[in-house]
Amino acid sequence: MTRAPKIRPRMNPPRTGRVVAHFGKKWAVEEEAGRIYLCHPLRRSQEPCVGDRVHWEAADAQHGRILEVLPRDTLLTRPGRGGKTRPAAANVSQVLVVLAPEPPYDLLLVDQYLVVNENRGIDTRLLFNKSDLLTKASRRGVDANLAPYRDLYPLLFISAETGEGMETLKATLKDKISMLAGQSGVGKSSLLKNLLPDLDVRIGGLSDGTRRGRHTTTSAMLFHLPGGGDLIDTPGVAIFGLADIDSRQLAEGYKEFRPFISYCRFNDCRHVDDLGCAVREGVEKGEISRARYRRYLKLLEKLPRIS
Ligand SMILES: Nc1nc2c(ncn2[C@@H]2O[C@H](COP(=O)(O)OP(=O)(O)OP(=O)(O)O)[C@@H](O)[C@H]2O)c(=O)[nH]1
Ligand SMILES: [Mg+2]
Ligand SMILES: [Zn+2]
Numbered sequence: 001m002t003r004a005p006k007i008r009p010r011m012n013p014p015r016t017g018r019v020v021a022h023f024g025k026k027w028a029v030e031e032e033a034g035r036i037y038l039c040h041p042l043r044r045s046q047e048p049c050v051g052d053r054v055h056w057e058a059a060d061a062q063h064g065r066i067l068e069v070l071p072r073d074t075l076l077t078r079p080g081r082g083g084k085t086r087p088a089a090a091n092v093s094q095v096l097v098v099l100a101p102e103p104p105y106d107l108l109l110v111d112q113y114l115v116v117n118e119n120r121g122i123d124t125r126l127l128f129n130k131s132d133l134l135t136k137a138s139r140r141g142v143d144a145n146l147a148p149y150r151d152l153y154p155l156l157f158i159s160a161e162t163g164e165g166m167e168t169l170k171a172t173l174k175d176k177i178s179m180l181a182g183q184s185g186v187g188k189s190s191l192l193k194n195l196l197p198d199l200d201v202r203i204g205g206l207s208d209g210t211r212r213g214r215h216t217t218t219s220a221m222l223f224h225l226p227g228g229g230d231l232i233d234t235p236g237v238a239i240f241g242l243a244d245i246d247s248r249q250l251a252e253g254y255k256e257f258r259p260f261i262s263y264c265r266f267n268d269c270r271h272v273d274d275l276g277c278a279v280r281e282g283v284e285k286g287e288i289s290r291a292r293y294r295r296y297l298k299l300l301e302k303l304p305r306i307s
Contacts, residue, residue: 014055014067019048019090020222027066029056037064049075049087050220050232051177074122076179079241089220089232091177094123098182098191100130101138102206103213106183107145111295112242113181114153115253119245124153125172129187131157131164148289152255160190170195170227177222179232185213192233195225247303251279254296256288272297 017037021028026038027048039056041048046069048054053070074092077085097113099105110126117124126149134142149155154172158165169191172178180188185206193199206213220234242250251257251271257279261269265276274280282288 014057016070017054017056018222019050019052019054019066022048022050022219029054029064029066031056037062039064039066041066041069043068047087049090050222051090051092051179052087053091074120076116076120076122077241077244079243083243085241085243089179089234092122092179092232093176094125094172094178096125096127096178096180096191098127098129098180098186098188100128100182100186101133101142102130103183103185105145105186107291108295108298109183110149111254111292112299114255115242115245115250115299118253118255119249126153126155127165127169127191128155128157129160129191132159132162145291148292158191160187160194163194166194170225173225173227173229173231175228177230177232179220179234181234183213184235189233192223192231195231196223199223242299242303245303247300250296250299250303254292256292257282257296260288270300272300 015031017029017031019027020030020036026040028036029039030036037056037058039054042065048066048069052072054066055068055070056064056066058064069090072090074090075087076089076092078088080086095113095117097110099110114124126146128142128146131139146155156165156168158169160166173195180191182188189203193203220232222230222232224230245253247270251261257271260278260282261271263278264271264274265278266274269277269279271277271279279288279293283290283293
């Protein structure tokens with residue numbers, strides 16, 4: 001006698017939900033009504049990440065299975081094993097790059113974020129937080145350093161502590177999925193806390209000796225804002241590695257280079273010491289910021305040789 005194959009009965013029809021957090025091997029999926037279920041993916045080949053929209057089914061009142069990750073509008077990745085990348089945040093439409101007077105800001109890192117976002121089709125805003133700590137003299141220094149960015153990206157001086165600029169920030173968050181990025185300790189979670197005062201968010205201090213951050217936030221998490229829109233808090237830096245970026249994409253990621261690139265004499269111009277390079281000429285004529293161009297050269301050095 002042949003036995004009928006065992007068919008696992010599907011107890012519930014698939015539902016649509018959003019991944020709002022990721023803990024080790026579990027993903028927190030929020031269904032439309034707002035309930036959260038801890039889920040594992042059915043297929044190992046499709047790793048979900050925060051921001052993903054998924055089809056899922058409930059197993060019980062708190063657990064479920066992710067059946068399928070739905071197509072993504074945008075994707076940010078982080079380094080995985082063996083030179084591969086893993087998904088880190090999906091469907092982000094705007095990244096808020098946070099910098100501050102302390103820990104000291106690093107414009108090479110800022111450029112790295114910008115290059116990645118340009119190549120992923122994600123808008124970027126620069127938020128200079130802790131502006132309450134700026135004196136007149138230090139503000140002048142910051143203004144000079146950030147001058148090349150003013151024409152390229154929206155820049156806002158804010159303070160999670162005093163609330164300066166927070167109303168302007170709120171208006172830019174409506175109806176979008178935004179993500180906070182920046183070095184540990186710049187105040188990403190503090191900004192989130194300012195927007196969602198009832199939330200129990202961990203805020204870290206800076207270490208006394210080095211004035212560096214303490215890596216307080218350990219995983220990306222998505223929150224709904226009262227004024228509409230979602231905000232993802234992240235532990236910062238790893239997402240914006242240049243692993244997927246080649247030298248052509250790096251140059252395109254410096255968006256002020258773009259109008260010049262097509263005038264370079266050679267198609268494969270790296271804009272270093274190449275003959276007839278229009279980008280370098282733009283720098284010489286003061287049409288491209290020399291500081292930005294120098295950072296481009298530094299990032300080019302960091303790329304794997306083959307690209
Ligand atoms: N003076 C001042 N301090 C601030 C401001 N925003 C944050 N801080 C302080 O900066 C420190 C770090 O803040 P967090 O919000 O934990 O920084 P973070 O960017 O989330 O750091 P990680 O989670 O480690 O990536 C804390 O001591 C905050 O109180 C601000 O606007 N002004
Ligand atoms: Mg944090
Ligand atoms: Zn060139």
